[in-house]
Amino acid sequence: MMNRKVISLAAIAAISVVFAACGGKKEESAAPVAAPVEAAAAVSGKDLYNGKGGCAACHGETGKGDGPTGVAVKAANFTAGFKKGGDLAGVSATIKNGVPGTAMAGYGAQLNDEEIKLIAEYVIELSKAGH
Ligand code: HEC
Secondary structure, three states, X not given: OHHHHHHHHHHHHHHHHXXXXXXXXXXXXXXXXXXXXXXXXXXXXXXXXXXXXXXXHHHOOOOOOOOOOOOOOOOOOHHHOOOOOOOHHHHHHHHHHOOOOOOOOOOOOXXXXXXXXXXXXXXXXXXXXXX
């Protein structure tokens, strides 16, 4: 009886370690293992912008720089055009590397190149929708 309990506790501990190891990126470590796989299959730039990327918190859902924390940090309003280069390569580079000296961090560590491209396409779409 006692032994079985110890064994199952050990098994739970081992599973938790595997979970933590597979979680990869820090925000995802608490999510079920299946989630990142699903996300990779069907994720859109919009999902990433509003979800995992956390862009909407500053830039706002419509990209006007009016997200909950966007006003205080003077987040860019995409509908007003891009200072850093508005083509796919330019926007992707900004997302990847950030804008030093501002609240715009680089996302190269959190998002892979494919995710950055999807978000960049969506950001460009938002910038056009505002006109
Ligand atoms: C903590 C707030 C914050 C978050 C979160 C954030 N940004 Fe920014 N972002 C800024 C600020 C502030 C600037 C303006 C930097 C400057 O003054 O040049 C900026 C600038 C930009 C620019 C350059 C705009 C231009 O004029 O060329 C792009 C593109 C951009 N952000 C995309 C994103 C994307 C995509 C995400 C999510 C992956 C994101 N940002 C997340 C604050 C944020």
